[in-house]
Amino acid sequence: MNHEGPLADVKICDFMWVMAGPASTRMLADYGAQIVRIESPTRIDTARTLQPHQDDRSGPDSSGLFSNCNAGKLGIAIDMRNPRAREVVVDLVRWADVVTESFSPKAMRKWELDYDALRMIRPDLIMLSTCLFGQTGPLRQIAGFGNMAAAISGFSNLAGWPDRSATGVFGAYTDYIAPRFTAIAILAALEHRRRTGEGQYIDQSQAESAIHFLTPAILEYSVNQREPQRAGNEDRDMAPHGIYPAAGDDQWVAIVCRNDSEWDCLCEAMGAAELRDDPRFATTQLRVANHADLDSIICRWTTGASAAQIEELLQARGVPAYQVQNSSEAWQDPQLKHREHFVPLEHHRLGHTTLEGPRAHLSRTSGKVRRAAPSLGQDNQYVLEKLLGYDQERISDLAVAGVFG
């Protein structure tokens, strides 16, 4: 594989699986980091089983989630229970700058691949462990997914309507936040090693990283002694601030007025100039207080109209508005197209496929998707021969010993 880009000198031996961990090294792969991900030939990576599946046909290569999290990486399959697996892994650790893993805390120790063991092989090693709740504490062994960390970290309770029980955040919410902090921590540790020659161990609790997205609520509790409550789509500083029905099945438009002048523009766009003089809506505070009346007026206007047209009409007047987009609509969105958010790609088994591109655009060393996510064990030969310098005899010998499953 062609390794160019701002991180071309970074080599990672990556044991991470499912979503949060792999999503972080995907970001680094976009910028040229060389990543060898190790999969079990017997225990399937959960991400390979999760939707969306191409053409709704589930198979080990068809998951868009897996493909999004692992594009640009090399993949090898090694059975870690095999006694000879360790010799391959040890060579990979010698090759790598960074070892990453996302098992529950006892797995690496069981294989004698924990930080204390690996730093004997490579004293300046950087190793990062990431799991839901971190390497220590009573919950360290809790297995599971980001929906569970989102619940116990306070996210789920704050999404929904005040008159009902919490609806919860969609999916494995902390898995969307933690990967950024994982990537930052890896790059930071590399910078520290560049300056000092010193490696280190990084213990990431995905919950602890994600809680940084709730700090205002935590300060409200700690400073004002007030328990934050879910509030539907209301906002304390803005009104209108809601999701309004439009024509069609599950069609909605988001409309927000951040100040009085946007409110004036909205009234004008609705052809309801008289609302500007309505004392119930004269100031932001009054609009927030009387938002129920306000919302029903706006609903009457949006119902039956096209969400995209309302968006266009309001944005032309500087009023924040957007169609609430599902995948089909986002796929056609001219701005996401302009940003090259969707990247077409050939996959050796799926044929033509699509995944999400790099999120940040760097002017001189732009990120790019270097190739599709690896099939199970796709790069065994390449990694052992080209990266580790094994001869064919040794590779065959390992295969006969059952190291590759």
Add this chain to the structure above:
Amino acid sequence: MPILESRRVLDLSNERGLLCGQILADLGADVIAVEPPGGSSARRLGPFAQNIRDPERSLLWWSYSRNKRSITLDLEQTPGRDLLRRLAGTADFLIESFEPGFMARHELAYEHVAAINPSLVYVSITGFGQTGPKAHYADADLILLAAGGPLILGGDDDRPPVRLSVPQAYLHAGADAAVAAMVAHHERVRSGRGQHADVAAIQSVAMATQSGILAAPLHATEIRRLAGGLKLGPLNLPVIWPAKDGFISMTFLFGSALGVFTRKLMHYVCAQGFCDTATRDKDWIGYAELLLSGREPLSEFERVKEIVRTFTRTYTKAELLALALEQGFLMTPVYTIGELTRSEQLASREYWRTIDDPLGGSGKYTVPGPFVKFSATPIEYRRRPPGIGEHNREVYVGEFGLTESEFFELTRAGVI
């Protein structure tokens, strides 16, 4: 030695970008918030300490300005722009989150500043990106969540989609911006050259669709929202389940990876007398296919879920958490913020930190601790969030070499 020690960051960002600078500050960089006279627009956003609307009391500002210093500077005045260019000449990073075109109109775009300091890493954070047909769209948290795909997936199916009540869009963007800054920095220390990173929140929030945004290009079924879960085709898949004293989040799914957990749970449910062995012994690995093909009626799935609900409702959140630990079930309690702050797990890891009262009082306030635990370079909280222009003299006179009379003149003219 902090990782980014002696790296200087000019943080011109407002509510759209504060987190990016704070992450660099946590890594040890010298981050200087550059605020307009009167303070950043982020300071006008709540919640507010003691519910008093005051720019020094914005808890949003307090949340994402730790470890930063603050200076004021009026970019609308020529001397202010000149001063910013001088400051940028000495900086390693510049972060800004004005609407696209603002910096160019003030001759402070990347090209202008790079001419002075070619090694500068210049990070722009906006709703929709610097260019494109909707680059100039008006934005807000709710608007970006709608645009980037996560909003439609959350909420009750009989009501409009609903957001998390704590704004998230620009936190996703700010964290992506910090990744971009670190990538550019990594390259800069090797090449000596800076560059411009253009981050768009519309793309950052798409991360929260869990790749669901790919459904259309992959010709796959769109996920739809369901109170406390999601709908996939005809299947209603709950994630939030009732406990005796509240709710839990539980993964109750099927397939080769997750079905084994469901099987384990159903064995326990059966052993506790909540169902018969025939129910226990269903094919939990292949269950989704059975339902989708009609070989198992959806009504039977509804009956199974009712059994599981009866089971979870029998126990308290704490009992279910203990069961998760003991049996390896995929369940955790839904906590309030208060419950979160009392978490034994976080206490045992000494997670929480305090900041001194930014208003100068004697109080200390609880904030989230380091985003990861570094063994060699632990993150330190060195400074409470700064007041508006608190470090003007220290920075302008002490470090940038303005004379007292220049400083006095610029202050009097309202530039500082």
